Amino acid sequence: MAKLNVKPTRMELLNLKRRVKSAVRGHKLLKDKQDGLMKTFMEIIQEAKGTRREIEASLGGAFKNFMQASSMMMPEMLESALLYPSAKVDLSVTTRNVMSCVVPYFKLEQEGDILNYGYLQTSGELDMALSAFQEVFPLMIKLAEIEKQAERLAAELETTRRRVNALEHKLIPDLKETVKFIQMKLAETERSTVVSVMRVKAMIEAQAAA
């Protein structure tokens, strides 16, 4: 712990005492924020893990279907069938404030038909593969929402954690040590003044006696 480079005066002492007070209060507030964020983060991260596992399982299946479908069709046919989709997806985003960290919520709006091609040159497997994708899709949006929230909270938690630690382990101890140093120094000066006054008094008394 290093004391700060200040002159040991009464004014500095008062200033420092005020700073200690506000640092301690800030530390408490940040700590509360950290706890609040951590609580939300833990809930979200558990959910994210579950959703991620689900996606990995179901999306793998959907891709497998799609691969099978595409292997049964000529590549040009497949591409032209999917060239101009009539389905449209829109996303509306709302945000929520968690401990001054803004996190997004997504809401999916789908319209149009995904099976937008002639049936003559396409295989039935393609229909099935696309509806499998369609089924997984809302889950993917959910995953995006949760993971983005987790990402935002993680970043916010990191900065908050650093601030809390900096206050707790660096700034507050430094300030307290400096306050103590100034108090000692002031007490020392006071004692030294008292002693010199006593000596002067003794000298005057000795002169008067002589």
Added chain:
Amino acid sequence: MKYSIAIVGNKEAILGFKALGLKAFNANSAEEATKVLYELKSEEIINEKTGESKPAYAIIFITEDLAMEISKDDYKKLSAAALPAIIPVPGPKGTTGYGIRRIGKMVEQAVGSDIFK
């Protein structure tokens, strides 16, 4: 306010999603994907009434095999803002475990160590 959704990946991975109405972008290497991501991120829609601009894409899905090759610096820059959300999804080759590792990394960033290991 309406946002679009994009997917970045190689051809076979994105074709199916294109039919769902997502904007599909082809990328075969990490460099290409990074370039596409920067372009998508900077694309903005300007609201005619208020004159405000907002990102055009709210979610950008990217296949895991590309996502894991993107450099850390680029990734940090890309994911810094509230939108878009860049989310890796398993590609046609199946999962690489990158998604779960990414969650582990978030826990590490937030808590200081990965407590779910």
